[in-house]
Amino acid sequence: MSDKTLKVALLGAGSVGSQVVRLLSEQADDLAARVGARVELAGVAVRNLDSKRDVEIPEHLLTTDADALVAREDVDVVIELIGGIEPARTLILSALKNGASVVTANKALVAADGPALFAAAAEAGRDLYYEAAVAGAIPILRPLRESLAGDRVTRVLGIVNGTTNFILDQMDTHGADFADALAEAQELGYAEADPTADVEGHDAAAKAAILASLAFHTRVNAEDVHCEGITKVTAFDASAAAAMGSVVKLLAIAELSDEQVSVRVHPAMIPLKHPLASVRGAYNAVFVESEAAGQLMFYGPGAGGAPTASAVLGDLVTVLRNRLSGTTGVGESAYADRAVRPMSETVTRYHVAIDVEDRAGVLAAVAQAFADNGVSIKIVRQEGRGDDAQLVVVSHQATDGQLSATVERLRGMDNVRDVTSVMRVEGEAE
């Protein structure tokens, strides 16, 4: 055990920060044994000194001057839990410059500006760890960066947003429509008053960018991610999925093919027998396919104060150990420098439901629309409904451009009354 006491500064004392303070205190002896030195909270920067908090924080530790806190020379590690781009970015850069290592849960910042932060950490000879930025308590960044470092990851499929997973779950199990399921999620505290970042997929897109960067050793930022949220998912989509033995999930998908990376977030049907299909409610899971390991899945709570704090503390222990031994962990690995494939060239599969006039030749015309776009059909199911018929078509793999052009063509056809559901299909063999 070292005689030195290591000092930690905390930026933000919301639900995660409060739990970090609690664990630092309750687990103090265990942390000391695991780190090899006592760990002390040096200060906590908050917006308002008088806010009510989940845990009591000694008054003399609280400050509203985050800039001064990260500039303190005695601070070994800064934990950033403010979120958002600024002032988090400036504070992290300042902390690194002043010789502190940094642990953050800030997915938006890492996804937007990771390389600049990693470069600052490398220049300072300090660590920048961010396990809590993706999938809350689930250890996924460390396994990707270290456990799978000798393997070749080919695909990552993640349910990385608990809010949308809860909403889709309600739509699946109770036949609710999106608006009602969202209202319920808001009532239960699973969705925020302004749910945009969750339901439009932006939160998942930031995590997808981070996962893709680590999995494929290349720089992917949030803007590289094709992003569709769940606001257009209907109760009909959910029942159409059920009819296929599938369920609709919002997936973060990162794939490597032909040495290019494609990264996207969108709702998709996955078969019920896929391990991700049974990830319910606010849980998260990340499914990883790699050349040697095969199929792995990591499952757990994707958010919440205590789970996220667990991930923060895990990083903290590693970073403090590194401080003691005068070393740093693995920094950014972007050597592969792969191109990001545009969504239109990414290979996917579509499930399309169409209301058509029930007369001879309609199926032939629909099939021709697929054929003309070079899309081969795997399944067609036709159900008569009086004058109308419903056609369900599941395609074989094609580029997203070919598939979306096919849907455009269908929408314009005379004997097609309505394209009632368009959903990508993931997680099954071709």
Added chain:
Amino acid sequence: MSDKTLKVALLGAGSVGSQVVRLLSEQADDLAARVGARVELAGVAVRNLDSKRDVEIPEHLLTTDADALVAREDVDVVIELIGGIEPARTLILSALKNGASVVTANKALVAADGPALFAAAAEAGRDLYYEAAVAGAIPILRPLRESLAGDRVTRVLGIVNGTTNFILDQMDTHGADFADALAEAQELGYAEADPTADVEGHDAAAKAAILASLAFHTRVNAEDVHCEGITKVTAFDASAAAAMGSVVKLLAIAELSDEQVSVRVHPAMIPLKHPLASVRGAYNAVFVESEAAGQLMFYGPGAGGAPTASAVLGDLVTVLRNRLSGTTGVGESAYADRAVRPMSETVTRYHVAIDVEDRAGVLAAVAQAFADNGVSIKIVRQEGRGDDAQLVVVSHQATDGQLSATVERLRGMDNVRDVTSVMRVEGEAE
């Protein structure tokens, strides 16, 4: 990129070793980029130079003299894939003494003699990594050791033996009895000709000891593990589980309660809604409960050449990076030094099925047997069968000693014809 070329010696070129050789060659450029230096295979020790192997190994690299290979001064890391206690133990100690770090997949050795090996590594200032020893490709040791280092793990429940999981799966889905399911597993290559280590639970017990040691920062060896295999599980047990909405799995269980550790391997019923229940065939999964993170699960292939090689290579990259930076990773953490609780004092729950004479007073007598041993009953179900009746009793929690004494008492009762199924119940709330 360092100018130095790092050298790796391999002991054993069976199914895992062959895949390690393949990956070292096929991923050479990626490994170099991730490690920060070229990695070269210095030699491969085998029992027989002329054996047929899954991959071609250059003849000049093969040797039957493992002692000389680990004594070579130019070797940076020795990968031990021989298995068993000797000569693996002597070779690992020799490698460390000669200044090499070690990566091993040897669960039996680590579970039997871990502390001596870790001490040798610490004395030599070298790493000893063994992710591949538990649950094949699934990253579980690193998450326990590092990701959860700031949390307090309270329970680990694992399906860590693919052979027995395959057999129990056959019994569950096809109503097969143990002997037939074992024969099928042997025919398909999922069970060895001598299946003792798997079906008696010894393999799972070694893994349970390793998991418990890491989870609870205390020394647990294979002999501390209460171990029951699946040879006595019957088709009736499987159907009794199904009737309870459960399934029988061979579980490795490590628990912390009242600051004591209990570690055990036995078949148990778990509810179908538990995430472990859907782990099928030869897959493994480890379910972890911790104070802050909550419930996590890690899932993937638990054995096989390529998956196990993925775990070995992941360790290799970490150990080589440490060599380059002149540091070592986290060594043994046994500071907590907790007592191991005897099985008789471990708290469990039992599901008991009994054939009784169908006459008044039988249920009262059975209930009295539970009460006399201080065991409270949660569910009783009685089904008439002509002169007989079947009673199914599910207990509340009690010590295993109280529960097994109750079963002994039942076996000796006049109006009990037979105790047809005794199975512990795990994975559900009291």
